[in-house]
Amino acid sequence: MSQRFQITRAAELESLQVFRDFIAECCARHAIPNEIVFDLKLAVDEACTNIIQHGYRGMDPGSIILALRFEPDRILVQITDFGHVFEPDDAPMPDVTAALEEREVGGLGLFLIYQTMDNIDYQASDDGNTLTFTKLYRA
Amino acid sequence: MEIQDRQVNGISVVQFFGSIDALTAPAVTEHLSGLITAGQTRLVVDLSGVDFTSSAGLRLLLVAVKETRSLGGDLRLAAVQPDVLKVLKISGFTNILKLFDDVNSAVASYG
Numbered sequence: 050m051s052q053r054f055q056i057t058r059a060a061e062l063e064s065l066q067v068f069r070d071f072i073a074e075c076c077a078r079h080a081i082p083n084e085i086v087f088d089l090k091l092a093v094d095e096a097c098t099n100i101i102q103h104g105y106r107g108m109d110p111g112s113i114i115l116a117l118r119f120e121p122d123r124i125l126v127q128i129t130d131f132g133h134v135f136e137p138d139d140a141p142m143p144d145v146t147a148a149l150e151e152r153e154v155g156g157l158g159l160f161l162i163y164q165t166m167d168n169i170d171y172q173a174s175d176d177g178n179t180l181t182f183t184k185l186y187r188a
Numbered sequence: 189m190e191i192q193d194r195q196v197n198g199i200s201v202v203q204f205f206g207s208i209d210a211l212t213a214p215a216v217t218e219h220l221s222g223l224i225t226a227g228q229t230r231l232v233v234d235l236s237g238v239d240f241t242s243s244a245g246l247r248l249l250l251v252a253v254k255e256t257r258s259l260g261g262d263l264r265l266a267a268v269q270p271d272v273l274k275v276l277k278i279s280g281f282t283n284i285l286k287l288f289d290d291v292n293s294a295v296a297s298y299g
Contacts (some may be wrong), residue, residue, distance in 0.1 A: 062211035069207070069240065085238075087271040094242045098210045145280030157243035157279055165280045 052079075060101045060130060068093055068115050079119045085186045088165035089117075089126060095158040096128050096180055104132030106179075123167075126145040126182040134173040189215050193223075196232075196295045201266075203234035208245035217248045220263075224252070229261025232294040236267035236283075246279055251287055262286070266294040 054075045058064035069090045074084045080139065097113055114129040132133045143156040168183035189211045190205040200223055202288045208216055223231060231252075238245075264286045268276065276282050288294035 062209075065209045065211055066207065069209075083271075084274075087274065090240065091242060091275065094209055094240075098242065098244065102210065134216055143279075145278075146283075161243055161275065161278065 051118050051120045053116060053118045055114060057112050057114045060097075060105055060111050060113050060132070062098075062101055064101070064113065065097060066092055068097055068113075071115060072117065075117050075119070076124075081119075081124070082186065085124070087186060089124065089182075089184055092162045092165045092184075093126060093128065095162050096182075099135065099158060100128070100130045100132060104130050104135065106133065108132055120186070121147055122185060124184045124186065126184070128180040128182075129177050131177045135171070135177055189235075191215070191219050196291065199232055199295045199298055200228040200231050201232045201234055201295065202292055203237060205237035207240040208238060209240070209242045210244040210250075213244035215246050215262065216245070217251070220248070220252045221255075224255055224259070229256045229259040230298050231256060231261065231263045232266050232288075232291060233263060234266045234291050235269060235272060238272055239269060239277055241272050243279075246281060249281070249285065262298070264288060264294045264297060266291045 051149040054071070054072050056067070058067055067161070071088060072089050072093060076089070093115065097115075102111055111131050114127075116127040118125040143160055145160070166182040167185045172179045192203045194201050202219065202223065204216060206212065220231070236295070249263070256263045266288045267290055268287055276285070286297065288297060
């Protein structure tokens with residue numbers, strides 16, 4: 050049996066801490082290990098930051114819906130917004146082996162999402178954009 | 189975000205408290221820039237009180253490290269917490285920055 054939790058907040062930077070706290074609270078109810086909780090917080094933070102900083106550019110301020118679903122062997126995270134469509138393939142990946150002089154400042158957010166989540170799905174429609182993360186874990 | 193400054197053996201030690209994300213990063217950047225502009229180019233950042241960082245934190249550290257090193261100094265990290273350390277490792281930052289278990293070791297590393 051799975052359990053689902055959801056909150057909606059304005060797409061502004063002040064909501065980032067709210068989302069992180071929400072994840073922590075939901076995970077605490079399911080005794081999720083700390084490392085998993087942190088991975089979820091990080092991936093959600095990176096995704097929401099992108100939406101906040103770019104998603105509603107040139108549009109009226111919007112919202113972000115964060116939903117978590119807990120299943121016996123995985124946690125599903127859904128992040129929904131109603132702004133511009135994001136094309137993950139357009140974002141450059143950083144070279145994490147590069148020396149300091151060559152390291153570029155950008156591209157880290159998406160990279161961290163790929164590193165911490167087991168699966169990433171993105172669906173864009175006229176009704177909104179939904180990013181779904183899957184995080185596997187052993188109870 | 190709460191920030192505390194102190195001097196240890198002529199090295200500027202700055203301690204941040206809380207989470208470094210896109211909201212709080214500008215304040216951290218501003219503070220570090222202020223120190224560097226004031227001539228404090230050998231810095232130790234005490235992260236014992238930081239429980240979370242996103243790529244926003246990584247970005248500002250990268251910029252600050254580049255800046256201090258270009259001025260003949262450095263920015264070294266002390267007491268990095270496990271979750272933050274994980275992010276630094278994943279992103280390859282542990283190969284770029286110098287990390288120490290505690291502030292005293294970080295200060296001593298400047299010789």
